[in-house]
Amino acid sequence: MLITVDSSSAQPLADQVANSVRAALAGGQAAPGDRLPSARNVAATLGINLHTVLRGYQQLRDEGLVELRRGRTAVITGTADQVRLQLTAAAEEFARAALHAGATDEEALDAARQALANLRE
Amino acid sequence: MLITVDSSSAQPLADQVANSVRAALAGGQAAPGDRLPSARNVAATLGINLHTVLRGYQQLRDEGLVELRRGRTAVITGTADQVRLQLTAAAEEFARAALHAGATDEEALDAARQALANLRE
């Protein structure tokens, strides 16, 4: 279970922590029943604050992806499919921005297609 | 040249101002050579600060969409096509987030397609 963080990123650290877990779950590197490393451990390893890690964990709990109980490390309860559903929310944000910029549906999809192609290079 | 703003939105006011101009340009309601209303005028009309409007205008200047010179109101110099190119950047952000969540290209495109469909309802 690898959790990484980029302090130069504009994305909040807590979100990055949560994203690391989501990616591991969606990518098959983690499965329901697995345990996350303790928040204190992650905080010390990454050089960030305990609260920041816990806020990331609590995001995951609010989404039903992990179970948190004091005294024990977090347990993964969500599935990969569950994580992929979050894609729709991200896609909706993009679609909204695209339409707001005056794009048609086709233009928006073409842009998404082209972006994916660029990232694959 | 209509500039609107939603103070309840999470999007920064300056970004909303810039987006209003981009949408008008991409949608054909504004064209190169047109002038933007003065920043002081927009600020007073929308009930926001002069600086906030100017930050939006400066975004557009940095993107080559408008020309700013003191003493005169801003002039549109960019084209609708130029605005649509910005779609690619937005799409790339979405694509990156999708892939980071463990999605395949097809899943990402499906998500975008579904989001567009939802917004059309």
Next chain:
DNA sequence: GTAGTGTTATAGTCAAAAGCAAACAGTTGG
């Protein structure tokens, strides 16, 4: 010349993110 424009500078408010520190209340394993 006057009124209006964008520009610049300085300072203040406000909220969110993150950090720090300490105590609390469970679980686990020797």
Next chain:
DNA sequence: CCAACTGTTTGCTTTTGACTATAACACTAC
């Protein structure tokens, strides 16, 4: 049992970004 570890909670400070406020400046246009 008990010591070590876990997440939880509380309260505070620091930092950063967005926004506001005021003022002076320099340029353009009528």
